[in-house]
Amino acid sequence: MFVLAVLRDTLKVVPTEFTKPREQALKDEINRKYANRVLHDVGLCILAHDLLEIDEGYVQHSEGWLWIKAKFRMVVFRPFRDEILVGTVRSANAAGIEATMGFFSDIRIPAEQMPEGSAYDASEGVWVWRYEGNDLFIDLDEPIRFRVLETAFLDASPPRPQIGDADSAPATHAPPFALVCSIADPGLGLLSWWD
Secondary structure, eight states: OEEEEEEEEEEEEOGGGTTSOHHHHHHHHHHHHHTTOEETTTEEEEEEEEEEEEOOOBOOTTOOOEEEEEEEEEEEEOOOTTOEEEEEEEEEETTEEEEEOSSOOOEEEEGGGSOTTEEEETTTTEEEEEETTEEEEEOTTOEEEEEEEEEEEOOOSOOOOOTTOTTOOOOOOOOSEEEEEEOOSTTOEEGGGGO
8 A cells, every 4th residue: 555665855044944953954945845645656655755866955046945856765655456444435427436535535446346136226315225125325424345456547738729619518537647547346435334
């Protein structure tokens, strides 16, 4: 679920941070710059783990900031394929379920990845798994266990303008990093089903 990613960057330390130990000032800047940000093909950055290399640093004329090149390790959320995770059901519609883990909410469980015999109940706004004559509801805000099928990264580069494309509809917002998951296997789904 969490991995250490090695990153390099030139970091800015402002004069108000000069009173701190250098390593602490750099970690604070790394966390300010990277924490809760998605790096393409890396994952969701959580916090700076440690510093591996630090250059001397330099101050450009006309600035009072100290610029330091650093190599560091960052704790990153990036589950691997087939990893089993637990979250909470956030919303449901005919296309599937969306779940959250508190710190990460772009988890999709598509309709085709529901247990066999599942159907969306539009009147209740929830999915129902019909198992051996029992209706097991997948209610909102319930803990749910799911298996990761895919980690999907969105290429966030700006689209090229198309000639004669002035009337096109605005693009829908897609998250930069999302998980596509399944609850179709035994042991997956609401935790209450397996107690």
